[in-house]
Amino acid sequence: xxxxxxxxxxxxxxxxxxxxxLRRSSLASTINDRSFHLRSKxxxxxxxxxxxSSDSVVTLLDxxxxxxxxxxxxxxxxGFDVKDVQTPEDxxxxxxxxxxxxxxxAAAMEVLSKNGMAEALCTYIKEDRPFLGICLGLQLLxxxxxxxxxxxxxxxxxxxxxxxxxxxxxIKVIACLDVRTNNRGDLVVTKGDQYDVREHTKENExxxxxxPVELASQYYKDGADEVIRLASEKVFVPLTVGGGIRxxxxxxxxxxxxxxxxxxxxxxxxxxxSIGSDAVYAAEAYLRDGVKTGKSSLxxxxxxxxxxxxxxxxxxxxxxxxxxxxxTFKTVKLTNPGPNGEEYAWYQCTVNGGREGRPIxxxxxxxxxxxxxxxxxxxxxxxxxxxxxGFVTDLVNLVADAVTLPIIASSGAGAVVHFSEVFQKTSAxxxxxxxxxxxxxxxxxxxxxxxxxxxxxxWREMRTRAFE
Numbered sequence: 184x185x186x187x188x189x190x191x192x193x194x195x196x197x198x199x200x201x202x203x204x205l206r207r208s209s210l211a212s213t214i215n216d217r218s219f220h221l222r223s224k225x226x227x228x229x230x231x232x233x234x235x236s237s238d239s240v241v242t243l244l245d246x247x248x249x250x251x252x253x254x255x256x257x258x259x260x261x262g263f264d265v266k267d268v269q270t271p272e273d274x275x276x277x278x279x280x281x282x283x284x285x286x287x288x289a290a291a292m293e294v295l296s297k298n299g300m301a302e303a304l305c306t307y308i309k310e311d312r313p314f315l316g317i318c319l320g321l322q323l324l325x326x327x328x329x330x331x332x333x334x335x336x337x338x339x340x341x342x343x344x345x346x347x348x349x350x351x352x353x354i355k356v357i358a359c360l361d362v363r364t365n366n367r368g369d370l371v372v373t374k375g376d377q378y379d380v381r382e383h384t385k386e387n388e389x390x391x392x393x394x395p396v397e398l399a400s401q402y403y404k405d406g407a408d409e410v411i412r413l414a415s416e417k418v419f420v421p422l423t424v425g426g427g428i429r430x431x432x433x434x435x436x437x438x439x440x441x442x443x444x445x446x447x448x449x450x451x452x453x454x455x456x457s458i459g460s461d462a463v464y465a466a467e468a469y470l471r472d473g474v475k476t477g478k479s480s481l482x483x484x485x486x487x488x489x490x491x492x493x494x495x496x497x498x499x500x501x502x503x504x505x506x507x508x509x510x511t512f513k514t515v516k517l518t519n520p521g522p523n524g525e526e527y528a529w530y531q532c533t534v535n536g537g538r539e540g541r542p543i544x545x546x547x548x549x550x551x552x553x554x555x556x557x558x559x560x561x562x563x564x565x566x567x568x569x570x571x572x573g574f575v576t577d578l579v580n581l582v583a584d585a586v587t588l589p590i591i592a593s594s595g596a597g598a599v600v601h602f603s604e605v606f607q608k609t610s611a612x613x614x615x616x617x618x619x620x621x622x623x624x625x626x627x628x629x630x631x632x633x634x635x636x637x638x639x640x641x642w643r644e645m646r647t648r649a650f651e
Contacts, residue, residue: 242277244268244304244320246284246294252452253422254283254317271303279313282320285449287489291319319489354606354640355408355613356630357591358620360398398621405627409613423494424448425457425561429480441480442487449488456484457494457561460534466551467543475555485556494591495552496561498537499530499545499578512544515581530564530578537565545578549585557588561615564594569618571597579609591615599625599633606639 241263245251255265258281268274282304284291295301308314308324316324365388409421428445432438445456458481465479475482485493503521507514512529520526530545549560562582564575574592583590589612592605596616605614619625634640 238278240264240266240278242266242268242273242280244274244280244282244300246291246300251283252450253454254281268300271299274300274303274307277307277312279315280307281315281317282323283317284319284323285454285488285492286319287485287487288319288322290487291323295323354611354634354643355591356406356602356627357409357613357615358399358402358407358627359593359615359617361617402620402627406631407627421454422452423455423457424453425459425494425496428456428458428484429461440483442483445480445484445488449492455492455494455559457496458484458557459496459498462495462552462555462557463532463534463541463543463548465555466548467541469551469555470543470547479555481552481555481557485558490556490558493557494559494561495549495557496563497545497548497582498533498563498565500533500537500540500565501528501575501578502531503528513546513581513585515577518577528577530581533565546581546585549582549588553586553588559589559591560586561591561593562611567595570595571619573597573601574605574609574611574614576605576608579605579611583610589613596625599630602630603634603637603639606634606643 239262241258243251243255243258243265245267258265266273266277268277274280292301295304316322409423428448429441430439431444441461448456461480465481468479469475477483477486481493481495502510503523503525504510504514504527505525507527510529512531514527514529517526517528521528531540532543532545532548533540545562552560560582562579564578567573567575572595574595579590579592590610591613592609592611593615596602596614596619602614602616605611616625616630620627
């Protein structure tokens with residue numbers, strides 16, 4: 184069982200919005216004893232406090248894309264100095280080499296080949312010297328990839344030395360940090376009630392549930408598998424950042440592409456980025472014209488960084504209908520009938536924080552964004568947001584029927600049993616919550632303990648085998 188964090192850009196924040204806390208630090212999920220067992224693999228000697236020497240230096244290969252800062256933080260956290268690769272000779276002279284990366288195989292190989300790093304990397308690996316490839320850095324050891332075009336032969340098949348025999352977790356618990364600027368200009372973690380994040384008082388202040396970095400650090404200690412929004416160097420779980428991933432022009436007339444904005448987030452510590460409204464517009468254009476232009480933020484970012492780095496956040500609202508034939512969108516038969524006895528509903532997608540409905544359903548949107556390059560779906564529900572009545576399993580199953588992508592179920596969690604229910608009743612790969620974690624109504628540790636007691640992961644594995 185795993186856990187995660189998700190983070191959003193405050194309204195009216197300058198582009199690209201990189202909080203100071205995120206610039207200074209990031210997640211180091213890729214190097215710790217839990218995931219790679221570095222010391223047990225003898226890649227690194229025991230932690231020591233000593234002056235820098237060849238024994239206490241790890242050489243880091245940064246080819247120019249991906250969350251390298253998180254790895255750098257993790258290496259330093261373990262007590263080692265970091266030497267960045269500047270030339271191919273730095274690779275050849277390394278005593279131990281770590282190669283992290285987030286991106287697409289072909290694009291990365293093009294960069295490595297142009298600067299001479301590919302040949303040096305081959306030489307280093309052939310000499311069977313200490314090496315750790317993370318994500319794309321490991322993928323590039325294969326002879327070729329079908330992702331976004333063919334790649335070059337990088338090296339040898341040495342993966343077995345670093346593979347852990349334990350099976351990966353099939354479910355995750357994710358903590359969401361919705362970050363906003365309050366009336367005093369401070370960044371705070373807030374939580375909406377059907378997307379309304381302001382207190383119903385005379386001051387109409389943004390609801391303040393804590394400081395982003397402090398909460399993210401606590402969620403790591405509590406066992407969160409991911410964080411969606413913001414984190415610090417004390418947090419070692421994957422980080423997804425969302426909000427404002429689109430083309431824009433600043434006050435000086437300087438134009439930034441969505442790819443440039445995303446690159447800033449990746450370089451500042453993000454493992455994934457989340458696209459919302461811009462993905463809706465791209466899907467509408469694709470369904471209307473039947474053409475992949477390659478110009479949408481979704482297409483551009485997935486082309487360079489890989490599908491696995493792009494999450495599409497869907498914000499739908501339930502629209503009741505008496506008969507499925509009344510609308511052109513995919514409907515679902517409801518578990519609980521509507522206020523006037525309606526047995527069916529479709530889920531209308533929204534943009535701009537749920538304030539504007541669009542002529543596209545959640546089912547249709549999910550199918551379109553998968554074809555455009557999304558690697559994961561974050562599935563919210565405005566009707567259930569902040570209500571604590573449980574995840575909307577009807578909606579999760581509707582979207583699951585549309586795509587083969589992993590789905591993060593969001594909105595509605597109010598008790599530990601809601602997490603086990605969503606994994607039992609749907610094929611969601613993760614379940615996300617915010618307010619109940621921030622207010623300490625339901626600790627993350629309680630959720631994970633509950634799912635262990637209920638044998639949810641084993642139950643999910645048995646169900647998966649039954650459908651194979």
